[in-house]
Amino acid sequence: MTVLEVTGLRRSFAGLRAVDGVSFTVGQGEVVSVIGPNGSGKTTALNLVSGVLRPDAGRVGFLGRDVTGWRPERLAEAGLSRTFQNGRVFGNLSVAENVLIGLTSTLEAARPLARWRNVPVLRWASLLAETAVALVEPPSVRRELAERQAEVSAQLDRFGDRLTPRASDAAHTLSYANRRRTEIARALAASPALLVLDEPTAGMNPAETAEVLEQLLALKATGQTILLVEHKIDLVMRLSDRVLVLDAGAVIAAGTPDEVRTDPRVIEAYLGKRRTVARP
Numbered sequence: 001m002t003v004l005e006v007t008g009l010r011r012s013f014a015g016l017r018a019v020d021g022v023s024f025t026v027g028q029g030e031v032v033s034v035i036g037p038n039g040s041g042k043t044t045a046l047n048l049v050s051g052v053l054r055p056d057a058g059r060v061g062f063l064g065r066d067v068t069g070w071r072p073e074r075l076a077e078a079g080l081s082r083t084f085q086n087g088r089v090f091g092n093l094s095v096a097e098n099v100l101i102g103l104t105s106t107l108e109a110a111r112p113l114a115r116w117r118n119v120p121v122l123r124w125a126s127l128l129a130e131t132a133v134a135l136v137e138p139p140s141v142r143r144e145l146a147e148r149q150a151e152v153s154a155q156l157d158r159f160g161d162r163l164t165p166r167a168s169d170a171a172h173t174l175s176y177a178n179r180r181r182t183e184i185a186r187a188l189a190a191s192p193a194l195l196v197l198d199e200p201t202a203g204m205n206p207a208e209t210a211e212v213l214e215q216l217l218a219l220k221a222t223g224q225t226i227l228l229v230e231h232k233i234d235l236v237m238r239l240s241d242r243v244l245v246l247d248a249g250a251v252i253a254a255g256t257p258d259e260v261r262t263d264p265r266v267i268e269a270y271l272g273k274r275r276t277v278a279r280p
């Protein structure tokens with residue numbers, strides 16, 4: 001089954017074509033990585049897929065539905081979760097609370113009238129109802145939140161003893177690597193059909209990168225579908241079923257890691273740029 005189907009995606013910034021007619025698919029249980037030189041449009045492509053940016057043209061299909069232009073929170077409810085390149089956590093919330101946020105879309109008692117959220121005028125009624133139950137906290141809401149704690153713990157346990165002993169610590173006290181892990185745990189909390197990761201190991205040292213690779217391989221073994229942007233080619237080659245190579249906003253190669261590794265256009269895009277960068 002195709003989880004994600006992207007067709008002819010385009011997006012320009014002030015005349016610069018950041019993403020220029022990109023098409024690809026991600027199948028159920030597949031890990032697809034997007035690589036390419038700096039500025040080739042990788043993050044913009046992820047932003048278009050995850051609703052952070054609206055495309056100028058093209059279509060994003062998710063689980064058989066046209067979701068082009070949907071906002072990120074609506075996509076998250078539909079089963080598409082993402083993390084960001086710079087690791088976004090709520091610093092004053094605890095690690096566990098940060099992960100609980102990822103479960104918001106699964107709450108029922110705490111989110112009365114949630115289905116009205118996407119209806120323009122009615123969404124205010126939904127927001128008011130949510131605020132009211134948050135202030136009063138009836139037993140049904142307390143029970144629901146307590147039940148979710150077990151799911152939060154399960155997500156934290158994925159990362160061995162990195163996060164579990166720190167569950168009550170404020171996120172701003174975490175190391176950079178642990179903030180990234182918290183973000184991944186939050187994205188996974190709602191059991192997304194598609195997990196979108198933007199450079200999950202950015203800023204990590206080789207030992208931390210190797211650990212995250214093992215955790216992502218374990219996740220892949222559970223059948224999790226993943227779309228990934230990553231600069232660390234070794235990680236990409238070990239983790240991916242297929243690799244998509246962007247250069248100047250366009251797909252210049254796509255295939256298995258071995259196919260892409262030996263593709264002359266890919267070698268040129270990387271080595272050509274490196275030579276240019278290396279010159280004084």
Ligand SMILES: Nc1ncnc2c1ncn2[C@@H]1O[C@H](COP(=O)(O)OP(=O)(O)OP(=O)(O)O)[C@@H](O)[C@H]1O
Binds near residue numbers: 013014037038043044
């Ligand atoms: N919001 C924006 N406004 C203007 N230009 C932008 C914006 N976002 C991206 N760009 C430009 O679009 C191009 C693609 O950027 P993008 O961040 O998608 O590339 P990338 O492949 O993810 O790069 P990197 O590997 O450095 O993260 C770049 O030239 C960038 O400067």
